[in-house]
Amino acid sequence: MDYKIDKAVKRRDERGFLVDFLKGDEVDGGNSSLGQIYFVTFEKSGKTRGNHYHKTKREWFVVLQGKLRLVLEDIKTKEHKEILLSGENDEYERIYVGKNIAHAFISISPGAMMINYADKPYHFDDTDTFSYIIGA
Secondary structure, three states: OOOOOOOEEEEOOOOOEEEEEEEEEHHHOOOOOEEEEEEEEEEOOOEEEEEEEOOOOOEEEEEEEEEEEEEEEEEOOOOHHHHEEEEOOOOOOOEEEOOOOEEEEEEOOOOOEEEEOOOOOOOOOOOEEEOOOOOO
């Protein structure tokens, strides 16, 4: 039988937790073009995740539960945008965030959750994550 059981590590802090569901280098001996799928929670209102940008990575986000305020800023042009996202509708909105776009998610409701996809896996030794404070 072709099967395997692995651990999906939960990393917790004061904002909630993040679980790496699947990274591309865990598929097909590391030869997959899959980036990374991960799940994020916001345990309390007013908590911020993000406040960074990526130089090489692109990401897609879907809020599954609760409400979040997304703040975006182009680090080159300084164009700024704020979007209210809700996982309480019959249709989910999928948000794409490209390279060099700073992003911060601020929880409006406790228990908010989102699922995310990055086109490159996160590695602690090469994060491609650069701090850029835009959210409050």
